[in-house]
Amino acid sequence: MPEKSKILIIGGTGYIGEFIVEASTKAGHPTFVLVRESTVSDPVKGKFVEGFKNSGATLVHGDLYDHESLVKAIKQVDVVILTVGNGQLNDQRKIIDAIKEAGNVKKFYPSEFGVDVDRQNAVEPAKSAFAGKSQLRRATEAAGIPYTCLSSNAFAGYFLPTLLQPGAILGDGNAKDCSCF
Ligand SMILES: NC(=O)c1ccc[n+]([C@@H]2O[C@H](COP(=O)([O-])OP(=O)(O)OC[C@H]3O[C@@H](n4cnc5c(N)ncnc54)[C@H](OP(=O)(O)O)[C@@H]3O)[C@@H](O)[C@H]2O)c1
Structure with missing residues (x-):
């Protein structure tokens, strides 16, 4: 049986990252x-982290803004999945630099998980965010890094509680659970 790829997730404590960590460990x-x-x-987040350890994941201390920590973590794996949030999207190039230096990555998944940013006609503020993701695709190609973008469109459970206005606080702030969508 072929050996399973070793996967590094950067942003595992985020909204989407948590699911990816779980899927990766469950897939062995x-x-x-x-x-x-x-x-x-x-x-709060420490409990997520404890859960990761209990599910068999290995924790690596590091930071997107600490180049050495990125290179050290990346050298241990075959695949890098980035799930940093909108606040860090423009700094994803730091990962490209670290992947290039490490030189061992077989597949990189940038923090996308939305619309296909090369095929959209959004208005602001989404337009600029999508343009940043698109530029990252070009930079990844220019660096010669094998990559795949996961375009999953909008998650209803993320947008419905605030009626498509991310970050908005509606009513008394207690959004009903929309996980049934
Ligand atoms: N399609 C959709 O409907 C949809 C919905 C939501 C998001 N998205 C997309 O999914 C992707 C992930 O978004 P998200 O909302 O899941 O993100 P998020 O919840 O904001 O999570 C951000 C993650 O990045 C980590 N992080 C922040 N700064 C860091 C740093 N300096 N070094 C290392 N890690 C750092 C955070 O760690 P800490 O715990 O340490 O802060 C956290 O784990 C984005 O590309 C976003 O556009 C799509």
């Missing part, structure tokens, strides 16, 4: 999760 991949030290000691 040696799974590494890069977490910031401050997150491990956070009372």
Whole structure:
């Protein structure tokens, strides 16, 4: 049986990352999760991190803005999945630099998980965010890194509670659970 790819997830404590860590460990991949030290000691997020350890994932301390930590983590794996949020999208190039230096990655999945950004006609503020993701695709190609983008369109469970206005607080702020969608 072929050996399972070793996978590093950067952003595992985020909205989408949590599901990817779970899927990776359940599929039997040696799974590494890069977490910031401050997150491990956070009372809420620390529980996620503990859950990762219990599911068999290996924690690696690091930060998107700490090049050495990225290279060290990336050298341990075959596949890098990035699930950083909108605040870090324009800094994803730091991962490209680290992957290039590490030189061992067989597949990179940038933080996409939305519309196909090369085929959309959005208005602002989405337009600029999509343009950033598109530029990252070009930079990844220019660096010669094998990559795949997962375009999953919008998640109803993410957008419905705020009626398509991410970050908005509606009513008393207690959105009903829309996980049934
Ligand atoms: N299609 C859709 O409907 C949909 C919905 C939501 C998101 N998305 C897309 O999915 C992707 C992920 O978004 P998200 O909402 O899941 O993100 P998120 O919840 O904001 O999570 C961000 C993750 O990045 C980590 N992070 C932040 N700064 C970091 C740093 N300096 N170094 C290392 N890690 C850092 C955070 O770690 P800490 O825990 O340490 O803060 C967290 O794990 C984005 O591309 C977004 O556009 C799509």
